[in-house]
Amino acid sequence: MTDTQVGIIGAGPAGLVLSYLLHLEGIDAVVLEARSREYVEKRVRAGVCEQPTVELLREIGVGERMAAEGLPHHGLSLRFDGADHRIDLTALTGKAITVYGQQEIVKDLIAAHAGKGLPIEFEVSDVELHDLDTESPRVTYRDAEGNARELNCAVIAGCDGFHGVSRPSIPGVELTAYDHQYPFAWLGVLARTPPSHEELIYTHHERGFALHSMRSPEITRLYLQVDPAERIENWSDDRIWAELEQRLETKEGFSLREGPVLEKSITPMRSFVVEPMRYGRLFLAGDAAHIVPPTGAKGMNLAIADVRNLSRALKALLRDKDGELAASYSDRCLRRVWRAEHFSWYMTSMLHTDPNADAFQRRLQLSQLRYTASSTAAATSLAENYVGLPFE
Numbered sequence: 001m002t003d004t005q006v007g008i009i010g011a012g013p014a015g016l017v018l019s020y021l022l023h024l025e026g027i028d029a030v031v032l033e034a035r036s037r038e039y040v041e042k043r044v045r046a047g048v049c050e051q052p053t054v055e056l057l058r059e060i061g062v063g064e065r066m067a068a069e070g071l072p073h074h075g076l077s078l079r080f081d082g083a084d085h086r087i088d089l090t091a092l093t094g095k096a097i098t099v100y101g102q103q104e105i106v107k108d109l110i111a112a113h114a115g116k117g118l119p120i121e122f123e124v125s126d127v128e129l130h131d132l133d134t135e136s137p138r139v140t141y142r143d144a145e146g147n148a149r150e151l152n153c154a155v156i157a158g159c160d161g162f163h164g165v166s167r168p169s170i171p172g173v174e175l176t177a178y179d180h181q182y183p184f185a186w187l188g189v190l191a192r193t194p195p196s197h198e199e200l201i202y203t204h205h206e207r208g209f210a211l212h213s214m215r216s217p218e219i220t221r222l223y224l225q226v227d228p229a230e231r232i233e234n235w236s237d238d239r240i241w242a243e244l245e246q247r248l249e250t251k252e253g254f255s256l257r258e259g260p261v262l263e264k265s266i267t268p269m270r271s272f273v274v275e276p277m278r279y280g281r282l283f284l285a286g287d288a289a290h291i292v293p294p295t296g297a298k299g300m301n302l303a304i305a306d307v308r309n310l311s312r313a314l315k316a317l318l319r320d321k322d323g324e325l326a327a328s329y330s331d332r333c334l335r336r337v338w339r340a341e342h343f344s345w346y347m348t349s350m351l352h353t354d355p356n357a358d359a360f361q362r363r364l365q366l367s368q369l370r371y372t373a374s375s376t377a378a379a380t381s382l383a384e385n386y387v388g389l390p391f392e
């Protein structure tokens with residue numbers, strides 16, 4: 001049996017940033033993670049960090065490697081009609097994004113925890129949450145050796161992603177879920193080859209969406225829209241490169257640099273939000289409470305914005321005995337969540353090729369793309385959402 005102030009379920013970006021922010025406020029926390037350290041440090045996911053995310057990580061002292069190795073980007077391309085239409089993020093907003101892999105952020109945060117002796121328990125199982133509607137909730141689980149353990153807390157933070165145990169621990173009648181499915185999935189590829197272009201390219205093509213991104217001067221990250229029922233076994237490396245070639249081609253000619261595929265996987269796309277993001281002494285944050293389709297690059301950034309709010313609310317609740325910020329936590333998060341939901345839906349709808357769209361809808365889509373690329377007002381709207389709206 002262990003006592004702590006905050007029991008954090010999940011060592012993704014949400015759980016780790018929360019634990020570190022709480023530590024800086026002098027609040028104890030224990031992070032429980034189902035996977036091994038090696039697994040979470042290798043899991044390839046998001047790559048785009050909004051400016052507010054970058055600033056937060058720098059302010060709390062875990063941004064050093066990101067500053068050295070992250071790739072600052074001042075613009076991106078929308079590619080359609082066989083040509084690039086650059087959105088100059090910095091000219092339009094004065095801000096930029098940084099391309100730096102989510103697993104690198106996770107590595108940096110785990111190293112920062114280790115450096116300060118902050119507890120993260122990996123490879124836990126059978127995690128169950130109890131007494132959430134009391135002031136002393138508990139977590140029972142098995143540690144990596146299989147021993148039964150119990151964590152007594154003042155608050156539990158559910159940062160365990162979409163498939164975690166936290167959200168399902170809340171009685172169904174307490175939550176309203178908003179769910180939207182898309183007829184698309186992304187096939188993501190990590191390849192050992194230098195990027196073919198200096199910036200990200202979001203491509204609308206009749207064969208489907210494609211995205212050119214990167215991780216470093218030697219590593220390229222690419223995505224292809226595929227049917228959600230597609231199986232990764234059907235996508236040989238040759239087929240992936242051939243499809244990317246076709247979708248990324250331009251009238252001027254574009255040469256895609258190919259190389260060994262290091263990793264490939266298919267991720268379905270959905271939009272999902274539960275309201276409220278709190279039940280009693282359980283607070284949900286990140287993917288445990290909401291999912292966005294990846295086109296707007298918002299998922300990880302939103303998770304970090306949630307826990308920035310949560311750390312402030314928990315500091316007020318646990319240190320100053322003031323429950324006001326905790327009471328408004330869900331409403332304050334949900335304003336940003338819904339903005340990101342809308343932006344992600346807009347980017348997804350504008351850029352993907354919907355197999356169910358009629359000719360009228362396809363014309364509307366092309367008009368939206370052309371307007372976004374040619375109107376300063378429309379491009380600014382895209383840019384200010386993409387680089388990240390200021391924290392409240």
Ligand code: FAD
Binds near residue numbers: 162299
């Ligand atoms: P997570 O990163 O999911 O972390 C949750 C943690 O909880 C995990 O480490 C998990 O192992 C752990 N956990 C789960 N259940 C339990 C349990 N019962 N007990 C203890 N621990 C548990 N976003 C983008 O912007 N761009 C992308 O390209 C992109 N690609 C993605 C690809 C995939 C396959 C997935 C799943 C997501 C992707 N996302 C992407 C979204 C982005 O990665 C997430 O929004 C982000 O990881 C959310 O962080 P989180 O900390 O809330 O959740």
Ligand code: DHB
Binds near residue numbers: 046047211214294298
């Ligand atoms: C990446 C992922 C995204 O979802 C996106 O919109 C842009 C880039 C990436 O993994 O690099």
